Each structure stands twice: as structure tokens, then as C-alpha cells.
Amino acid sequence: MLTLQDIANARGRIDKYIQDTPILQSSLLNNWLGHEIFFKAECLQKIGAFKARGACNAISSLIENNQRPKRVIANSSGNHAQAVAWAASQFGIPATIFMPAYSSSVKIQATASYGAKIELCETRNIADEQVRKAAEENGTYWIPPFNNEAVIAGQGTAAYDALHQLDHIDAVFAPCGGGGLLSGTWLSSSHLSPKTKVIGAEPLNANDAAESLRKNSIQRLQKVPDTLADGAMTMAVGDITFEYLKKLDGMHEIEESRMIYWTQWLSHLLKVQVEPTSAISMEAASQWLSSQSGKKRILIILSGGNIDQSNFLKIWQHNRLDEIPS
Amino acid sequence: MLTLQDIANARGRIDKYIQDTPILQSSLLNNWLGHEIFFKAECLQKIGAFKARGACNAISSLIENNQRPKRVIANSSGNHAQAVAWAASQFGIPATIFMPAYSSSVKIQATASYGAKIELCETRNIADEQVRKAAEENGTYWIPPFNNEAVIAGQGTAAYDALHQLDHIDAVFAPCGGGGLLSGTWLSSSHLSPKTKVIGAEPLNANDAAESLRKNSIQRLQKVPDTLADGAMTMAVGDITFEYLKKLDGMHEIEESRMIYWTQWLSHLLKVQVEPTSAISMEAASQWLSSQSGKKRILIILSGGNIDQSNFLKIWQHNRLDEIPS
Numbered sequence: 344m345l346t347l348q349d350i351a352n353a354r355g356r357i358d359k360y361i362q363d364t365p366i367l368q369s370s371l372l373n374n375w376l377g378h379e380i381f382f383k384a385e386c387l388q389k390i391g392a393f394k395a396r397g398a399c400n401a402i403s404s405l406i407e408n409n410q411r412p413k414r415v416i417a418n419s420s421g422n423h424a425q426a427v428a429w430a431a432s433q434f435g436i437p438a439t440i441f442m443p444a445y446s447s448s449v450k451i452q453a454t455a456s457y458g459a460k461i462e463l464c465e466t467r468n469i470a471d472e473q474v475r476k477a478a479e480e481n482g483t484y485w486i487p488p489f490n491n492e493a494v495i496a497g498q499g500t501a502a503y504d505a506l507h508q509l510d511h512i513d514a515v516f517a518p519c520g521g522g523g524l525l526s527g528t529w530l531s532s533s534h535l536s537p538k539t540k541v542i543g544a545e546p547l548n549a550n551d552a553a554e555s556l557r558k559n560s561i562q563r564l565q566k567v568p569d570t571l572a573d574g575a576m577t578m579a580v581g582d583i584t585f586e587y588l589k590k591l592d593g594m595h596e597i598e599e600s601r602m603i604y605w606t607q608w609l610s611h612l613l614k615v616q617v618e619p620t621s622a623i624s625m626e627a628a629s630q631w632l633s634s635q636s637g638k639k640r641i642l643i644i645l646s647g648g649n650i651d652q653s654n655f656l657k658i659w660q661h662n663r664l665d666e667i668p669s
Numbered sequence: 670m671l672t673l674q675d676i677a678n679a680r681g682r683i684d685k686y687i688q689d690t691p692i693l694q695s696s697l698l699n700n701w702l703g704h705e706i707f708f709k710a711e712c713l714q715k716i717g718a719f720k721a722r723g724a725c726n727a728i729s730s731l732i733e734n735n736q737r738p739k740r741v742i743a744n745s746s747g748n749h750a751q752a753v754a755w756a757a758s759q760f761g762i763p764a765t766i767f768m769p770a771y772s773s774s775v776k777i778q779a780t781a782s783y784g785a786k787i788e789l790c791e792t793r794n795i796a797d798e799q800v801r802k803a804a805e806e807n808g809t810y811w812i813p814p815f816n817n818e819a820v821i822a823g824q825g826t827a828a829y830d831a832l833h834q835l836d837h838i839d840a841v842f843a844p845c846g847g848g849g850l851l852s853g854t855w856l857s858s859s860h861l862s863p864k865t866k867v868i869g870a871e872p873l874n875a876n877d878a879a880e881s882l883r884k885n886s887i888q889r890l891q892k893v894p895d896t897l898a899d900g901a902m903t904m905a906v907g908d909i910t911f912e913y914l915k916k917l918d919g920m921h922e923i924e925e926s927r928m929i930y931w932t933q934w935l936s937h938l939l940k941v942q943v944e945p946t947s948a949i950s951m952e953a954a955s956q957w958l959s960s961q962s963g964k965k966r967i968l969i970i971l972s973g974g975n976i977d978q979s980n981f982l983k984i985w986q987h988n989r990l991d992e993i994p995s
Contacts (some may be wrong), residue, residue: 610942614942614974652933652989655985
């Protein structure tokens with residue numbers, strides 16, 4: 344397992360490149376719920392998501408170890424694609440991203456804007472196959488989205504930064520896709536603040552991690568899940584991340600309607616763009632808080648803020664702001 | 670006319686209460702346009718808009734002059750309602766807000782959440798009449814939305830703060846409703862950075878300020894304008910603000926489609942919630958930049974981030990993110 348020193352080293356490596364994202368609060372929300380809630384706004388991170396941290400640490404670790412790649416590659420339809428494209432551009436390394444053709448045009452465009460070459464593939468499986476083949480080329484390094492220690496250490500720097508600024512945090516909440524963010528969050532929290540609970544949130548419609556924890560072995564989704572939380576649609580967690588996920592204090596499975604509710608409310612209260620994947624952590628927090636006695640101080644990692652137009656319409660189809668959080 | 674000292678005094682008065690909002694940048698946007706653009710993110714201000722500054726300065730000025738009111742009142746359907754309710758609560762002063770019944774429920778609710786008493790009035794005219802009547806009561810102070818020196822000085826602190834952080838700014842852009850923000854912005858800019866142009870933006874569908882400047886006398890809109898920029902729907906500017914508006918270096922009239930275009934793009938690039946009223950400044954900037962030679966450094970005041978559900982649907986009805994800014 345990684346150590347706190349690994350996270351600290353990652354933090355040092357990525358310092359020049361990433362944003363020192365703010366910690367936000369809503370006094371209205373705190374009053375309504377009767378707790379103190381801190382939001383680490385990774386939606387204001389480079390590329391609009393925490394993924395910039397992991398990709399940046401992965402590449403700079405290679406360079407530090409005199410293994411500077413000639414090219415980096417990745418397969419992703421989402422934030423990881425942008426993160427690798429952006430991180431590679433920071434170090435002047437060419438990047439090729441294999442994206443399924445169904446990826447949203449705005450995400451393809453954003454990835455291309457960072458200077459990456461885009462290979463559009465008919466299906467996700469073809470993208471997976473092509474990236475594997477490309478990875479065999481000499482000097483090419485494939486940056487995996489979560490099941491990789493350098494990536495995990497990078498993602499862990501978000502909680503690492505926040506827990507250096509905040510004390511007496513009772514619980515930290517983060518969403519679960521492949522488990523990279525939660526693994527890093529658990530690492531930082533268990534060392535910096537051992538009494539703090541670390542709790543995950545997953546869409547009920549994509550609950551492979553919760554199922555895996557129940558069965559104590561990695562379970563794979565049978566089909567592409569139907570969820571607005573596109574950052575948590577991963578088909579299965581990894582063998583490395585699963586070992587960290589076992590150490591969590593809970594994994595909440597969140598219904599789509601609650602995800603939409605909190606996406607609307609967090610955008611409204613915090614005035615930052617919150618993607619549905621981030622909003623599930625708030626619902627998990629709300630469920631956990633209602634089972635607690637006494638006033639709590641909690642930290643929520645707002646993982647990202649990338650929303651495309653069709654999802655905006657789905658999020659705002661009905662007004663949920665007439666029901667005040669309680 | 671107010672002096673720089675008035676703005677500095679306002680800044681000192683409101684310091685304990687307001688947010689020190691960040692200045693945001695988008696490297697993608699800067700690359701695409703070939704200029705350096707700084708955004709003062711007043712959408713992250715208390716109540717989600719710069720209006721908190723003016724309301725807070727107005728009340729604290731009264732207290733400083735031993736004129737602490739027993740009650741403050743205001744008439745507004747928008748950000749000013751919330752600003753007065755919030756500012757009054759900071760000083761423990763009861764507030765009553767007269768709101769037209771057609772105000773959006775989320776704005777009524779937000780205003781009430783700050784502890785204000787809400788008087789819903791059938792029409793805007795009735796609200797105006799009732800607030801005038803209420804203002805006659807002993808100890809009651811009516812905080813006007815823009816045509817007031819304490820309010821103008823407060824709004825001017827946004828540019829005051831930004832111009833203390835940034836140097837060599839070629840132009841500052843802000844939207845025009847009643848002209849309070851632009852008046853304060855001109856004051857700060859003309860003293861702190863005399864060479865900087867100060868340029869306003871107004872919806873073409875609510876262009877009373879541009880009309881007033883063309884005719885050199887205050888023109889009033891004939892009917893409630895049809896625009897998504899609900900913060901710039903004011904029927905006429907005030908006699909105090911008009912004197913400042915005459916000193917501006919331009920007033921751009923912005924079409925609804927361009928407002929929607931930049932609302933989508935600024936939200937997408939900056940990951941903060943940008944209301945259409947703020948986006949018009951970016952279109953004005955884009956027009957101005959395309960008439961300039963050489964690379965410019967400009968400042969845009971993002972006035973606020975309060976958007977209700979029905980406007981979200983209007984903003985995101987069609988995807989504008991497939992047309993990259995140039």
C-alpha cells in the first residue's frame with residue numbers, strides 16, 4: 344500500500360501545474376442541515392476535474408525516474424481523456440487519446456484543444472483494443488484511469504490538501520467510479536486524520552463497487568449503466584483500488600432522482616458547476632448525517648464540473664429547488 | 670461625484686462581511702482569442718452577486734453615521750432583494766422586501782432564507798407604491814437598487830479589488846441594469862488605472878441606457894423587456910448613475926443569441942455558474958477585442974450566478990458548445 348510520503352511526493356510533483364482549488368461553504372445549507380459542510384471544489388481544477396492530479400503525477404513520476412515517454416496514450420470518453428491530454432501538454436509530450444465515437448462532442452473537442460491526437464473508435468471495446476495495441480510500441484506509455492499507484496497518489500492530493508486546511512473532520516465523502524479518488528482519499532485521510540470516516544457514493548444504477556464489497560470479489564456491470572453520473576459509469580473497479588475500497592466506512596448507492604436534486608441544489612448554493620457524479624457524494628453525506636447525533640463537520644470532494652448540453656437539459660427538466668434541503 | 674476615498678471607505682466597511690472573490694482565467698479561451706482575459710467572479714460573492722457589496726455598504730454607512738435604521742426595506746424581484754435581506758441580517762436589522770408575485774419562487778425562497786419578511790405584491794407597480802409608503806414610517810430606511818451613492822461606492826469595490834491585483838489592464842467590462850455596477854467600476858478604474866477603458870454591455874432588447882446615451886437624456890423602456898438577462902431588465906437608469914454612464918468608453922447592445930452563447934461557454938470554461946446578465950459583458954469584450962490590434966489584457970466583472978430552472982432550460986435548449994470562440 345502507498346504511504347503518506349507517496350501522497351506528499353505527488354503533491355510536490357504536481358504543485359506547479361495544478362490549481363490550488365478553494366474550499367467552499369454554504370451558510371444556508373449549513374443552517375438548514377445543522378452541520379458544517381466543506382466542499383473541496385475540484386470542479387475548479389484544471390480540465391474541470393480532480394483527474395488532472397492523477398494524470399499529472401503519473402507523467403511527472405515517469406520523468407523523475409528517467410523514463411520520460413515519447414508518447415502517452417489513454418482510452419476514455421470523459422474526464423480522464425482531458426486530464427491525460429492536458430498533463431501531456433504540460434510536459435511537452437505528444438498524447439493520443441482513443442475515444443469511443445459516442446463520446447460527447449464537447450469532450451472530444453476539449454481533449455483536442457489540449458493538443459492531443461484523437462482516435463475515434465466505433466465502440467468502447469475497439470478503443471480498449473486499440474490502446475492495448477498502441478501501448479506495445481516502444482516509448483509509448485499508457486496511463487490507466489484509476490488502477491495505478493501513481494494515479495491513486497495523485498488523486499489523493501485533493502483530500503491531502505483539504506485536510507491540511509481543515510481540522511476535526513468527522514467524515515469525508517467522495518464518489519466511486521473506478522475507485523482511484525476514493526483510494527487516494529482514504530490514504531490521505533487515514534494518515535492525516537485517523538478518526539475521520541471515509542465514505543463512498545455510487546449510482547444505484549452502476550453499483551458494481553457496492554456489489555463487489557458485498558460479495559468480497561470484484562463484480563463487473565453486465566451492461567453500460569443508465570445513469571447521469573457519467574464519471575461513475577466504470578464497469579468494474581481495479582484490483583489495486585479494490586483493496587482500498589475494502590477499508591472504507593461505507594458505500595452509499597444513490598438513486599438518480601437524488602443525484603439530480605443535489606446537482607441542482609449544489610449549483611444553486613455554491614454557484615459552481617457541479618456534475619452529477621459529484622452530487623452523489625452530497626446525498627451520501629445527507630443520508631449519513633441523518634443517522635448521526637450531534638453537529639458534525641464533514642468534507643465533500645466535488646469531483647468535477649463537466650456537463651454537456653444534453654445532460655444539462657436532463658438535470659433541469661423539473662424544478663427541484665422548491666424543496667429545501669432538510 | 671464620489672472619490673476613490675469613498676470606494677476605499679466602502680471597502681473597509683464591508684470587509685468583514687463579503688467574500689474576497691477570486692479572479693478566474695481560462696487558458697483555452699486565452700489561446701483561442703489571443704488575449705489575456707481576467708474574470709472577477711462575483712457569482713461567488715455572498716448571495717451569488719455583486720449586489721451584496723452595495724447593500725452592505727449602504728447599511729453600514731448608516732450605522733457609521735449614527736443613523737442605524739429600525740428596519741430596512743427594498744423592492745426587487747431579483748438579486749437586490751436577496752442582497753438587502755442578507756445585508757440586514759448581518760447587522761441584526763429587520764428587513765421587509767416587496768416583491769412582485771411573478772418573482773421566481775427560488776428567489777423568493779432565497780430572500781426569505783436570509784430572514785427577511787416578504788410582501789408579495791400583485792404587480793411591480795404595486796410593489797413600488799407599497800415600498801414608497803412603507804418608507805415614510807419612522808426609522809425605516811429604503812435601500813434603492815442603484816441610484817444611491819453608498820450603493821454605487823459598494824459596487825465599485827469589485828473593480829477596486831480586481832485592479833489592485835492586476836496591472837496593465839486595457840479595458841474593463843461590466844453589464845448595465847440601473848448602472849450602479851458600471852458607475853462604481855468607472856470610479857475605481859478612472860482613479861486606479863486612468864488609461865483603462867471602461868465599457869458597458871446591455872441587452873439589445875432592454876437598451877434604455879444606450880438609447881439614453883444617444884439622446885443625452887434618460888430614456889425609459891416602454892414595456893417590460895423580453896430578455897434572459899434578468900439582472901439588466903431595469904426600466905431606466907437613475908439621474909446619479911447616468912452622469913457616470915456618460916463617461917464610459919462604450920455601451921454594447923447584445924443580442925439574446927450571443928448572451929446564450931457566452932453563458933454556455935463561460936460556464937463550460939470557468940466551471941462557475943454564470944448568469945446571462947454576466948455573459949453580455951463577454952460578448953461586448955469579444956466585439957471590442959476584434960476591433961483592436963495587438964494582444965490586450967482585459968477584466969470582465971462576472972456580475973452574478975443566480976439562474977432559475979426555467980432559465981436553465983432556455984439557456985441549454987440548443988447546444989452552442991460546438992462553435993469554438995474565435
